[in-house]
Amino acid sequence: MSVDSREASVVRTAETAVPKVSIRDLSKSFGDVHALEGVSLDLFANEFVSVVGTSGCGKSTLLSIIAGLTEQDAGSVTVDGVPVTGPGRDRGVVFQGFTLLPWLTAQQNVQFALQDEPLSRAERASTAQQFLALVGLAGFENAFPRELSGGMQQRVAIARSLSYKPQILLMDEPFGALDALTRREMQTLLTRVWEQHKLTVLMITHDIEEAIITSDRVLVMSRRPGRIRADLTVPLARPRLAAMSAEPQFRALYSSILELVHEPAA
């Protein structure tokens, strides 16, 4: 069942064969806690990849290292062959919690990411409005975060991290705090945005269905210390619909991922 990421890349066409993000032998400990051990994976340009795994297996740590917010003990992360040494605007991050600035309106929150870009005031405003519209929030430009629902706040956060056009979007359980119905809506929205903007996405989730519906590949992490236990290509055609979750192909993938997630470490 377990497929090495290099094998997966063989399936790809020639122009995508060079990974956008390449992670090799990443290890990280917090005191006695081995969060990650020997994690290797590749993300190819414009690919949508999910990482699933049990709670505490090191998913957030992995994302944080790729984002440049946490330093690894060993191993490397490269983007287009260049080692990551800190955070950068080539990688947008959507955090699990709501990270809007409460003193700014929705539009100002998006503009916050554009402050230092060589844009005029009007350009900044129109870019922000355009990205709010993209996530379905036209008309909410002047709302403060406290006036928005959880789903809306997370949509503003997504608009913000897309607004400065990073090549890579890193998301840590972006819909974890949302109810099931809103989650489905957000997944559809995210897939649409991804199709329109073509960017490389790494999304962490504990919702296997969400991983299958949105992703090209699903990576399964083992229990702590986290390793990539499996790398599964999702064979379903796009656009994917919610109804697909009843298909046998979907169910088969779902149960094998579920099994891998909970299987005790070898």
Add this chain to the structure above:
Amino acid sequence: MSPLFLPSPVAVGERFVTQLQNGELLTDASASVYRIAAGFLLATVMAVPIGILIGTSTRIEAALEPLIDFVRYMPVVAFVPLTILWAGIDDGQKFLIIWMGTFFQQVLLIADAVRQTPRSLIDLGETLGLGNGQILTRIVLRSSAPRIWDALRITLGWAWTWLVVAELVAASSGLGYRITLGQRYFQTDTIITYVLILGVLGLVTDQFMRAWGRRMFRYERTSR
């Protein structure tokens, strides 16, 4: 009960009118307000940057916080005789007492407010490519501003107490001074009148600070 111990409301009212008419009340109040404003502002302009430094830098925190924590527990009242020795009995001594009573508390409260900035907002700033200075001004200070304002409001309340402490001991004007005089001549109506005025002034400034804070930090008020 003898009116000497507790004067009637009428007596207090009459005393209030007399003091208002003879101009003493206004002179006393303005002397006190001037002292509290100067002492409190002095403490604030020093405490805000130092509190921010302690709240943002673990190295400065380690160096200064234990010291400030220690000083904070030293009774300010016990310093009154010393401050008279150092600064005489003029306004300078009042500033000093108010400063001592508020500055250290302010530093600790402000440092705490700054430390409460959510880690996730700082991470956000980093992923947006902001430098430390930009994160400080655009995120940390904005995020802790409501809490810093609260710290100032609370310590301003305490400053009134320190003002009176300073004026009771050594002064030739001010609301506290008038209370001492009242004590000397058994004018309990004067004492009560001035105690009430102090209470009202304290309450009014607090309400004013609250209202101003609500205006500035309107975004915080939950509609949920």
